[in-house]
Amino acid sequence: MLGEIKGGLVVSCQALPGEPLHSSMIMGRMALAAEAGGAVGIRAQGTEDILEIMRVTDLPVIGIIKRQYADSDIYITPTENEIRELLRTGCAMIALDATLRKRPNGERLEDLAALVKSGNVLAMADCSTYEEAVNAEKIGFDCVSTTLCGYTPYSENLPGPNLALIRRLARELSVPVIAEGKIQTPQELKAVLDAGAYCAVVGGAITRPQEITARFTREIGSKKRT
Numbered sequence: 001m002l003g004e005i006k007g008g009l010v011v012s013c014q015a016l017p018g019e020p021l022h023s024s025m026i027m028g029r030m031a032l033a034a035e036a037g038g039a040v041g042i043r044a045q046g047t048e049d050i051l052e053i054m055r056v057t058d059l060p061v062i063g064i065i066k067r068q069y070a071d072s073d074i075y076i077t078p079t080e081n082e083i084r085e086l087l088r089t090g091c092a093m094i095a096l097d098a099t100l101r102k103r104p105n106g107e108r109l110e111d112l113a114a115l116v117k118s119g120n121v122l123a124m125a126d127c128s129t130y131e132e133a134v135n136a137e138k139i140g141f142d143c144v145s146t147t148l149c150g151y152t153p154y155s156e157n158l159p160g161p162n163l164a165l166i167r168r169l170a171r172e173l174s175v176p177v178i179a180e181g182k183i184q185t186p187q188e189l190k191a192v193l194d195a196g197a198y199c200a201v202v203g204g205a206i207t208r209p210q211e212i213t214a215r216f217t218r219e220i221g222s223k224k225r226t
């Protein structure tokens, strides 16, 4: 599967409860549109969306489940329960928070990576810093991503993708480095690949129309009706 996504664009099709497009049917259609536009893979949240996307497209799916636990800030595939749910979908890769923060139920990252791999599924490490990505490679993840850079209190929070981090990781790690997070334009997509990313994941700029609309309205001063 990693070979299939090399050098390409993976589109993240996610709408959580409370978002305007929250619907498996709509996420399936988003994925179809992404496929028609040349995407090489889809990242999706929740078993219903993943199954619908796998039903309507031929693209490999990176599956996650976002869930909050009271005893931890980690919410992207936080525990072995979410991994077991994802393994049942047959998705090609499972991504999980690979930060070094305390996990729910005191679970250990290395055990979770091993659980993913025990299902013959690739494990993707969502990281926020260089050190986290190095650790993820060491404990056996198949690829690392910059998904959480700017989303942990201690990581560098830039308005766009962190090109310096991508460049450093691509130079120093052996596993593929996937650029994910804050890629807003085709030019930024090109820039992350030029910085050495193996492939890139773009979400909101393609699949969250409320964010796209807000980027336009901000430019002219919003005339939101009350």
Ligand SMILES: CC(=O)N[C@H](C=O)[C@@H](O)[C@H](O)[C@H](O)COP(=O)(O)O
Pocket: 012, 014, 064, 076, 147, 148, 151, 180, 181, 182, 183, 201, 202, 203, 204, 205
């Ligand atoms: C931090 C976090 O929770 N990121 C989530 C991870 O799955 C998604 O909400 C993002 O949309 C995804 O990472 C793609 O990023 P962007 O939408 O910026 O292109």
